[in-house]
Amino acid sequence: MSQDTIAAIATAMGGSGIGIVRISGPEAFSIAEKMFRPKKENKQLSREATYTMHYGTVWDEEEMLDEGLLLLMRGPHSYTAEDTVEIDCHGGVLLMRRILETALKRGARLAEPGEFTKRAFLNGRIDLSQAEAVMDLIEAENETARKSALSKLRGSLQKKIGELRRAILQEMAFIEAALDDPEHISLEEYPGKLEILTKNWLEEVKKMLLSHENGRMLKEGVKTVIVGKPNAGKSSLLNVLLGEERAIVTEVAGTTRDVLEEHMQLGGIHLNILDTAGIRSTEDQVERIGVSRAMEHVKDADLVLYVVDSSVPLTGEDEMIMDLLEGKKTIVLLNKSDLTGIVTKEQMEARLRQPVLSISAREEQGLEELERLVKELFFQGEISFQDEILITSLRQKKLLEETRESLKLVLESISNFMPEDFYSIDLMNAYASLGKILGEEVEEDLVNEIFGKFCLGK
Numbered sequence: 001m002s003q004d005t006i007a008a009i010a011t012a013m014g015g016s017g018i019g020i021v022r023i024s025g026p027e028a029f030s031i032a033e034k035m036f037r038p039k040k041e042n043k044q045l046s047r048e049a050t051y052t053m054h055y056g057t058v059w060d061e062e063e064m065l066d067e068g069l070l071l072l073m074r075g076p077h078s079y080t081a082e083d084t085v086e087i088d089c090h091g092g093v094l095l096m097r098r099i100l101e102t103a104l105k106r107g108a109r110l111a112e113p114g115e116f117t118k119r120a121f122l123n124g125r126i127d128l129s130q131a132e133a134v135m136d137l138i139e140a141e142n143e144t145a146r147k148s149a150l151s152k153l154r155g156s157l158q159k160k161i162g163e164l165r166r167a168i169l170q171e172m173a174f175i176e177a178a179l180d181d182p183e184h185i186s187l188e189e190y191p192g193k194l195e196i197l198t199k200n201w202l203e204e205v206k207k208m209l210l211s212h213e214n215g216r217m218l219k220e221g222v223k224t225v226i227v228g229k230p231n232a233g234k235s236s237l238l239n240v241l242l243g244e245e246r247a248i249v250t251e252v253a254g255t256t257r258d259v260l261e262e263h264m265q266l267g268g269i270h271l272n273i274l275d276t277a278g279i280r281s282t283e284d285q286v287e288r289i290g291v292s293r294a295m296e297h298v299k300d301a302d303l304v305l306y307v308v309d310s311s312v313p314l315t316g317e318d319e320m321i322m323d324l325l326e327g328k329k330t331i332v333l334l335n336k337s338d339l340t341g342i343v344t345k346e347q348m349e350a351r352l353r354q355p356v357l358s359i360s361a362r363e364e365q366g367l368e369e370l371e372r373l374v375k376e377l378f379f380q381g382e383i384s385f386q387d388e389i390l391i392t393s394l395r396q397k398k399l400l401e402e403t404r405e406s407l408k409l410v411l412e413s414i415s416n417f418m419p420e421d422f423y424s425i426d427l428m429n430a431y432a433s434l435g436k437i438l439g440e441e442v443e444e445d446l447v448n449e450i451f452g453k454f455c456l457g458k
Contacts, residue, residue: 005031006115007108009096010457016091021099022457023108024116028083029072031106035059035099036070036087050074058087060102066090080116081123114454118447121439128439128450129157132393135454136219141270145218148390157389157396160208161434164201168431171197175424191414194423198410201430205404208389212397215390217302221263221270222374225297227324228307229317233335236361237307238262238275266371271303295324303329303377310334310343310358322352331373332356338363395450399433406430 005025011018023031029046036045038056045054052072058065068089078084089099104110112118114135121131129152136149152158171194178185217223226234242264260275276294298304304325308318332348334341337358348356355373359366391397406429413422436442 005108006111006119007031007100007103008111008116008457009100010086010116011091011096013093013096014091015093019089019091019096021087021089021096021103022111022116023085023087023103024078024080024082024111024119025108026083027107028085031103031108032070032072032085032087034106035102038070045070045072048072050077058089058099058102060098060105065098065102066095076123076125079125080119081125082119111456112452113456114451114458117454117458118451121447121451126153127158128442128447129161129393129396129437130155131439132396132450133157134458136392138455138458139219141221142218142265144269148215148218148392152389157391158438160204160389161437164204165431165434167197167201168427168434172424172427172431175420175427179421187420190420191417195411195414198407198414202404202407202411205400205407208391209397209400209404211389212391215392218270218390219392221272222302223300224271224273224303224305225294225301226273226275226305226307227294227298227321228335229309229315229321232307232309233361234275234307235260237305237333237335237359238273240361240364240367241266241273266374269374271374274301298324298328301328303331303374306330306332306352306354307335308332308343308348309336310341311336311339313342314347325352325354329377330354331370331377333366333370334358335361337365395446396437399437402433403430406433 003026005023005027007021007023010020010022033045036054036056036058038045038054043054048054050073054070054072055067056070057067066089068087071086071088073079073084073086075082075084087099089095100110117126117131117134120126121128126134133149133152137146137153140146140149174185175187175190178187178190226237228234238260242262262273262275264271264273274297276297306321306325308314330352332352332354334343334345334348334356338360341358345356345358348354355377357366357369357373359370391400406426409426410423410430413426432441439447
């Protein structure tokens with residue numbers, strides 16, 4: 001437990017109906033008594049039961065600041081596992097600052113970013129994976145991200161990592177026992193058994209690593225680039241997806257000359273969507289720069305929406321675009337399906353071997369099918385958060401990669417008929433790497449770096 005008491009505004013710094021000032025630490029109750037006067041004058045806050053709320057007024061010396069509610073939570077059954085007080089006041093910025101300043105004058109110090117959650121971790125209430133899930137939950141911009149973060153906050157990743165570590169520890173203990181007592185414990189058939197177990201562990205680790213790309217896009221958004229020839233309907237598609245006239249649409253080829261970036265939800269997935277200049281050969285210097293930028297963005301895209309004007313034949317410009325899309329996750333959109341079609345679905349599927357949809361951006365047709373396809377491409381349909389874990393943290397990914405390499409070395413030692421104590425060394429490394437995901441044996445600087453990214457008051 002920390003020896004000092006911290007305080008911060010726990011709600012956003014902006015005008016609102018309600019604001020919360022949070023105080024946590026050994027002196028939280030005594031500080032509250034110095035600044036909060038319950039409506040019932042004989043009530044002593046430090047003697048009140050945990051999880052109780054009290055109506056009263058907030059004072060700075062003899063000046064009343066506000067009236068409101070005070071919530072008491074005794075450690076270890078609080079967010080920080082310490083004695084905690086939350087003052088619910090009116091949500092004016094000046095008012096919240098005055099109440100915070102009063103708490104600081106009464107003996108608290110200003111909390112650092114993320115320090116409340118850091119204390120929850122240091123006091124053993126949550127592990128590091130759950131602490132990182134707190135930030136994922138705060139930053140979630142869609143339902144899928146929210147459910148994923150909540151699943152990890154409730155311990156799904158902790159449970160999976162814990163199961164792996166216990167299984168590895170059990171085998172390490174068996175090896176050590178056998179080496180200490182070879183007369184009674186035989187290792188003759190053991191390498192074959194360990195090989196099977198290690199391959200199973202590797203599959204679990206690989207599964208979590210494969211989820212990182214989906215997890216990254218879930219957290220940061222799917223970088224989606226709209227490409228096509230001039231006048232294929234790219235800007236019309238962007239406008240209909242956004243539900244507003246964001247991009248200029250004209251009959252003049254080359255209207256879009258630079259990249260236009262927007263953010264939207266499609267099927268519960270956050271898209272960072274870029275409308276690019278129509279790709280073609282041009283003598284216009286400004287348009288040529290726009291085309292070059294479009295091609296660069298395609299290289300970095302998570303998803304490409306290739307818009308084809310299905311009412312006119314394919315040209316060399318289409319061939320240029322299709323060459324650029326080699327190996328990229330792409331959905332081909334045969335636009336202008338309300339007109340007589342010349343380019344067919346079969347033709348495009350044979351050329352690109354990617355999903356092809358017929359749409360009409362002008363008539364807003366085919367967009368529900370596009371939404372379904374996007375979800376399938378990234379999440380294979382609905383994610384079940386009972387058993388699906390998405391790795392969103394680069395730190396966690398690197399530690400899983402370390403675990404994978406250590407387990408591979410175990411298999412290598414088995415295939416090379418190495419002595420059993422070699423198994424223990426690499427199993428121990430795998431065990432330690434998994435432990436760091438949960439926050440065991442992590443350096444103080446790393447802990448400070450992780451919690452330093454949190455908002456003030458959390």
